[in-house]
């Protein structure tokens with residue numbers, strides 16, 4: 001039998017097994033579905049409602065609980081079956097994509113290991129017909145060329161010989177291609193995948209994961225895994241695969257609710273949201289740092305967006321003062337400051353009750369410094385909060401017979417009196433009463449006073465009597481005035497959490513940070529404190545640092561390792577997104593050669609189109625973008641939002657403006673400032689208005705580089721005249737010059 005016939009026959013057998021399993025499950029799932037519906041319908045029939053006696057109430061409650069439990073059990077069962085069916089459906093289309101033949105040391109038999117999106121066992125559930133790509137044995141597929149190979153399970157290292165590695169293309173249950181490969185999985189397949197048009201959603205790379213990417217995906221040791229990867233090297237792709245890997249490996253301990261991804265903007269969130277479902281997994285929680293902070297902001301406060309900061313910086317406002325807030329040693333300085341607060345300098349708000357001071361700031365400070373100095377700040381605050389809440393009871397008692405209460409009673413609704421009288425009557429059944437009127441009056445008074453104390457209690461319990469704003473102002477020597485700049489967010493809330501105690505976030509066990517080059521050591525310190533049980537995966541590219549502080553070398557990616565953290569670093573050099581010609585051109589914009597190897601894929605030279613005037617440049621842009629057709633995307637990238645706005649206004653009929661709140665692609669032509677296109681890719685990119693005045697600083701060049709590396713197949717610059725300075729370092733062979 002030929003190899004092809006052999007594989008075809010095997011495929012048929014596997015497909016048949018899937019069919020049999022599906023049939024069995026459909027029967028099971030169908031029944032359960034009916035059962036669930038039936039149970040819902042008869043839910044109330046089986047519950048005897050009897051509220052006459054306390055015992056009956058308890059019984060009824062128990063009966064409801066029992067029914068509800070049964071129902072949710074059935075639903076869970078049903079959910080699991082539905083998920084299984086969906087997996088089989090996917091497998092029917094393409095049950096596996098790879099195979100390796102392996103002889104374990106000390107064994108004679110050669111095993112055939114087929115690798116797919118999920119595992120499949122044979123009819124008797126004895127052997128694996130297909131192994132999940134995340135199973136330990138499957139790692140060899142990504143890590144080795146034929147020859148010696150090994151893999152690790154929980155308790156052993158298995159060594160042996162890989163005799164062959166084969167790749168399959170199976171679509172709709174048909175084997176349309178197969179080829180044997182070396183280490184790099186399917187250069188041909190990669191070429192094919194990478195030359196396709198862009199899509200609205202990122203795709204999984206499971207069939208062509210490369211060895212270095214596999215190391216990121218499967219790393220389980222590091223507490224903090226830091227990935228520096230060139231533009232387009234697959235950092236985001238690897239991160240999403242890693243999530244799927246962890247969900248599989250820790251499936252009995254964690255689920256997607258224990259994982260959080262911090263990404264640069266809502267559009268990016270949407271862009272990556274298809275990867276996990278494609279792999280048969282649920283999406284993890286996703287947010288942006290900005291959104292996360294804005295949800296913690298006290299009422300009435302405002303927060304600058306990271307892009308607001310970039311725009312401020314692009315308008316070249318003085319940032320020196322802010323840079324001290326992003327300096328590498330900031331966490332250390334802030335910790336020192338916080339430590340000193342144990343002895344001196346804590347600031348409080350006076351606690352007001354009905355426009356009068358109930359506890360003065362001085363009293364609170366005095367109480368705070370009464371504590372033994374060994375007690376931590378947040379513990380002291382917690383104890384004070386308890387004391388204050390207890391004190392509220394005294395306050396309530398004292399207020400009961402104040403005149404304002406008597407006055408307020410007149411305004412109370414009749415229902416309140418009715419309720420009070422019912423309560424008093426209930427009590428009368430139990431005890432002899434003397435004067436129900438007095439009791440009613442007392443109940444209503446209590447109610448009135450309690451309404452005024454409730455919000456106070458809530459504030460105290462949230463430790464709002466600590467004046468963090470003042471503390472922060474004392475630290476920075478700057479007036480905050482209820483407005484946090486972008487660079488204030490992390491130090492402010494770190495300080496906040498250190499003195500007031502941090503919110504409960506223990507459920508987050510894995511934190512992923514994409515575009516991590518924009519994070520400073522202060523951000524990480526804040527996040528580590530907030531998510532103490534989480535392992536961190538940081539992915540970024542120092543060459544794409546577009547915030548001043550991170551471009552100045554303060555990015556977390558380049559920071560020295562801290563002994564307390566178990567840090568592992570991985571570098572990805574091979575870049576996949578853009579053609580070699582685009583990458584070779586783009587890298588010339590950087591002051592020194594980046595650690596980047598372009599993927600050898602055919603494509604045209606980048607084009608620089610030079611126009612005589614701004615008007616001519618705009619006209620050409622209109623013509624090109626209005627004629628854009630097809631599945632792919634064209635992006636017109638500017639330096640600032642203001643410029644992008646003007647262009648988008650003029651061609652709103654066929655182009656979509658990307659802003660920091662945009663959360664989905666609606667058109668094929670997109671207009672955006674480069675910094676908002678981070679993490680995303682387009683078939684073709686036009687860098688619009690590149691001139692010596694606009695692009696001057698090191699930072700500007702990083703921005704330009706980031707924009708250029710968004711292009712998959714074609715890059716153009718639109719310029720007026722010739723940007724002598726920008727082009728100075730770029731060899732003329734690397735681009736094509738066109739006048740007009």
Ligand SMILES: Nc1ncnc2c1ncn2[C@@H]1O[C@H](COP(=O)(O)OP(=O)(O)OP(=O)(O)O)[C@@H](O)[C@H]1O
Pocket residue numbers: 190193194203205208209210213229230231232233234235236237238540541576577678679680681709
């Ligand atoms: N192993 C792979 N197989 C197939 N495609 C890949 C692989 N690795 C990366 N790619 C493709 O390369 C492109 C870039 O990947 P991705 O966006 O993950 O890179 P990145 O490092 O996060 O990029 P950037 O930092 O520039 O935003 C995507 O289209 C992705 O599908």
